[in-house]
Amino acid sequence: MPDIDKEVEQMEHLSNFQKVLLKALLKCHELLFDGTLGKWTGDPINIKLKEGSKPYYRSAMKVPHIHEATFKKDLDRLVSIGVLTKKNTSEWGAPSFIVPKKDGTVRFVTDFRKLNSMIKRNPYPIPHIRDMLLKVSNFQFATSLDLVMGFYNITLSEDSKKICTITTPWGKYSYNRLPMGVCIAPDVFQEKMNTLFNELESVRCYIDDLLVITHGSYEKHLEELKKVFILLEKAGLKLKSATLSVWCSITEMYTKVNWTEEHETVFNEIKKIIAEETLLAYPDFSKKFIIHSDASDYQLGAAIMQEDDQGLLRPLAFYTRKLNSAQKNYTTTEKELLSIVETLNEFQNILLGYEIDVYTDHKNLTFATDENSSQRRKRWESLVQEFGINIIYIPGEDNTVARLPKSKQKDYEEMSKEERLQVLSPIMQQGRRVVYALTEVPMASEAPHKSREDYYHELCALMQVNDFYVTTQSADCFVSVDSDEIIFPLAPQIVEEEQKQLLQGSSKEALALKTALAKKDPNYEYKEVEKRQLLHFHGKIYVPSNLRKRVLTWYHHYLCHPGGDRLASTIKQIATWNGIVNQARNLCRKCKTCQRCKKRKNRYGHVAPKEPEDLLPWDTLCVDLVGPYSLKAKVRQLYGKIIEQEIKLLAMTFIDPATGWFEWAQVVDDKSSAAISQLLDSVWLSRYPRPKQVLYDNSSEFKKDFQPLLKDFAVKPKCTSIKNPQANSILEMIHQVTGNMLTSSDLMNQEFDIRDLWTPTLSSIAYAIRCSHHSTLGELVFGHDMLLDISYTHDYQATWQRKQRQIINDNIRKNSKRIDHDYQVGDKAYIIKDGNYRKLTGPHEGPYNII
Structure with missing residues (x-):
């Protein structure tokens, strides 16, 4: 028991x-x-x-x-x-x-x-x-x-x-x-x-x-x-x-309190907790409810409040959530009204049937809807009318729920040096860097029972600001500075303080600076920047070592992640230190955003050599389309007159990768699958030995009627992957060669026949390619030189060995520029995105841990 x-x-x-x-x-x-x-x-x-x-x-x-x-x-x-x-x-x-x-x-x-x-x-x-x-x-x-x-x-x-x-x-x-x-x-x-x-x-x-x-x-x-x-x-x-x-109830008093030091300690701890947390009250259904609502481009927010017996507003509940992608496109009026509607729905069980005042900084909500209002707004207002709310407009600066309240303020720049030291000394004594985020500082007269030092110290604690500073730019409220990147690190106040702390130390950097200043080194001098004396080196602001990382990080972030050299050059316009270029390159090399979003050649690890394909003559056929090319040329009409007009060339190319035998034909007006299939039949299949497979890309003209034709000839279709379009690289190289030949043929000064615009030109280029020394196409196919009566026998084994040697040499050359690195368990790696991706999302994903 x-x-x-x-x-x-x-x-x-x-x-x-x-x-x-x-x-x-x-x-x-x-x-x-x-x-x-x-x-x-x-x-x-x-x-x-x-x-x-x-x-x-x-x-x-x-x-x-x-x-x-x-x-x-x-x-x-x-x-x-x-x-x-x-x-x-x-x-x-x-x-x-x-x-x-x-x-x-x-x-x-x-x-x-x-x-x-x-x-x-x-x-x-x-x-x-x-x-x-x-x-x-x-x-x-x-x-x-x-x-x-x-x-x-x-x-x-x-x-x-x-x-x-x-x-x-x-x-x-x-x-x-x-x-x-x-x-x-x-x-x-x-x-x-x-x-x-x-x-x-x-x-x-x-x-x-x-x-x-x-x-x-x-x-x-x-x-x-x-x-x-x-x-x-x-x-x-x-x-x-x-x-x-x-x-x-904590509002009742029954016995006399014997206040001890323990109570004082606990009470101070309670005050600290209240400064960091929001204490909610229970609703009193005999009083009206007060709602303060606000909305931004990304967020909704509202607070439900009531007056206590002393007439002070006490929060009962808070509501906030992010807008989804569709709601972000709403008008400002709709967003502000949505904040009210969702708050009423969320707390319907305590609000419905009672008097409610809603305060908003959007004046349009105080007016009734008209015929031009959206259906969405009319529907929401019908829901709001069920609660019988009274919408009251207040200016944005008085909407204390959405924004921090403004206090009476005094310009920090107008304070005397003694006043500034009094304000900053309690924070400096704790070893914290003194930086501000306001042009104006609340007056200590707001709390006459406290000293100026205690007032500003408690102000920091209440606003949850560890580090803050005063700038010449306007700001509305204190902002928390958890990240060094938020503050401009080359602000004169910060640099001056860092330089003073450096010269008061005994590090190697400090001793070198003191020695240079004692010898009156002309490279070092003090110059005034915004009424502050800063140490300069070679005419540029000298940045102490413990501030350099922040400078690099801040510039790299706010300049949208430039490369190392451009980052260093930008900073060197106003500031400098030894090793700035290498440090900038290092930062960019390790930046996760740069690694994820920028295209860079992968230089880690050695690439294994590939073996050349064991191709046989007439075994494989590669097909593709090239063009369209266009130019203004002289064209002879049917009635004999020559006029200048725009002509275009779209051609279908064919090549046997083993022998290199090349054909191409003009595609006239129609590049449908049926027309392309007919060209394949008339140009290649009806002239040369039947191939075992045909290699083509993923274009639509190689699908509908093209596939049945290959099936009828018992030819295996082989489509290159979207992720690897280089698989048909031999034709891509031929396209580059034919393009150069067309450009160098001085076509604008030639005369074209309207009945057959391109056949003579295409035949000449095809013949030139077949007679080229590097390909020896005619010799491979016919066993005979294309120009002289000389027989020729080709050794395919020797060709295969030559290609293998070339691949090995290329592999050695590529690996000489790569970093010998084997990934280990625990390393981090980025994954290259496959196929098409949104350009603004970057080509890489990660980093991921290797397990």
């Missing part, structure tokens, strides 16, 4: 008389707190299954050796209190395990997921904790209670016990009580609790947690507690004594 006297004496917030009354009540119901498991009176629960459900069994889970003893001990405990019974005859079986708790105990868990999918569930509404707390207002006393092993108080029917069988390393056990993890457990328990306390308006139930709230005297609160205890005893339930908490 628990020690009730000891438990109550620990409630120091109660008076001695209140403790006596509470002890008397608890001793009358002492059996409620004996710590044993209760048994809910009434019929047992029967779990119904869906039609066609079959028994499910799964082997026991493996238990870590460190948890075996604890698991077995908890299993035996559940058997001893009647929750489980050992039973090996059931066809069902769900695996169980334990989860350690923070208090050193464990939670027994069963995997009922498969069983839950078969259970026929009758859902019961579970209350929202937030809604329950928002409805709690103006209470004087409250008591929280927790049932002993809530679900285990409900018994199961015999059939339900069979299906709630678990498997463990020590055999099978069946639940006698309603287990945790079964999908109907919260529904059943919440329904029974609501039925039990349905007549008590002072009780709030959430599963097995109870909250008893009263608005009258302490004696009335104990009467309500007594009613709760009686109902719990009739139901056969038990309470945890360790979770019994009786507390009173």
Whole structure:
């Protein structure tokens, strides 16, 4: 049995008389707190299954050796209190395990997921904790209670016990009580609790947690507690004594406070917490609600507030969320109205039916919609009218919810040197760099009971600003500076402070500077920059070593990630230091954004040499389209007159990669699949040996009618991948050669025949390519020189070996410029995006860890 006297004496917030009354009540119901498991009176629960459900069994889970003893001990405990019974005859079986708790105990868990999918569930509404707390207002006393092993108080029917069988390393056990993890457990328990306390308006139930709230005297609160205890005893339930908490409203005062140093320390800690956190109040339904709303291009925000007894606004709730991609395109009026609509919908349970004032800095919302208003706005305003709100306009600077309030201010530049030191000294003494983000600083006269130093020190803490500085640019409020990149690192205030700290030190850099200044080195001199004396080197601001990384990072970020040389050149226009170029290159080389978004040649690791394809004459055919080329040329018409007009050339190219035999033909007006197929048949298939495969790209003209033609000739189609268009590289090289030949043929001064514009030119270029020395195409095909009566026999093996040697030499040349690096586990790597990607997203993904 628990020690009730000891438990109550620990409630120091109660008076001695209140403790006596509470002890008397608890001793009358002492059996409620004996710590044993209760048994809910009434019929047992029967779990119904869906039609066609079959028994499910799964082997026991493996238990870590460190948890075996604890698991077995908890299993035996559940058997001893009647929750489980050992039973090996059931066809069902769900695996169980334990989860350690923070208090050193464990939670027994069963995997009922498969069983839950078969259970026929009758859902019961579970209350929202937030809604329950928002409805709690103006209470004087409250008591929280927790049932002993809530679900285990409900018994199961015999059939339900069979299906709630678990498997463990020590055999099978069946639940006698309603287990945790079964999908109907919260529904059943919440329904029974609501039925039990349905007549008590002072009780709030959430599963097995109870909250008893009263608005009258302490004696009335104990009467309500007594009613709760009686109902719990009739139901056969038990309470945890360790979770019994009786507390009173913090607005009441009952005893004289003996203020000690301990209280002072705690009170100061509370003030610090209040400065960092927002303390929410409970709603008072006798007062009107005040909503401040605002919206930006990316975010919605609102705060629900009420005035307290002193007339001060106290926040009740906040609402904020990001806009989705569609909502970002809304007009400003629609965004501002959406913020109000969603806030009203989110907190409908406390706002509907009460007086509401909505403050907004968007004046258009105060006017009624007209015929030109969007349907969206008309629909939303009809929803808003249900709440009967009163929309009030306030200027943006007075909207204190969306923006930090402005204080009376004094220009920092107008302060004397002594005043500045007084302001900054408490922060400097803590070893923090003094930087500001305002042109104006709030006046210390706002807090006449404090010194100027204490005022500014507390101001920093309240605004959560560790480092801040004053600039000559306007700003509206303090901004947190968690990242050095946000502040311009070459601001004269910062450089001056860093230079002074450097010269006060004893590092090598400091000694070198002191020596140079002592010898009056002409390369070092002080110059005035914005009324501050800064050390210059070769006429440029000298940047101390501990500021250099920030300078490089800031410039690299705000100049949109330039290369190392351009970054260094930009900084060197006003500042300098030794090694700036190498440091800039290093920074850019390691920049994740640059690595992800910029195209760079991969130089890590050696490339393995490729073997040349073992091609046979007439085995493979490569086809492609080239052009269109266009030019203004002299064209002879049918009636003999020569006129200058625009002509175009689109041609289909053919090549046998083994022999290099080349053909091309003009594509006249129609480049459909049918026309291209006819060209293939007439130019190549009807003249030369049938190839075994045809290599082509992924263009549409090589699909519809082209594929059946290849099938009819028993030719294997081979389409190059979009990701590797270089697979048909031999034709790409031929296209480059033919393009150069066309350009050098002085076509603009030649005369073209309207009946056949391009055939003579194409034939001449094809003949020139076949006679070229590097390809020896005619010799390969006909075994004879193309110009002289000289026979020729080609050695294909020698050609293959020559190509292999060329590939090896090219591979050695490429690898000589690459970094010998083997990726190891734990390294980071970027992945090159395949195929087409959005250019603005960058060509790489990552970095990813190698595992």
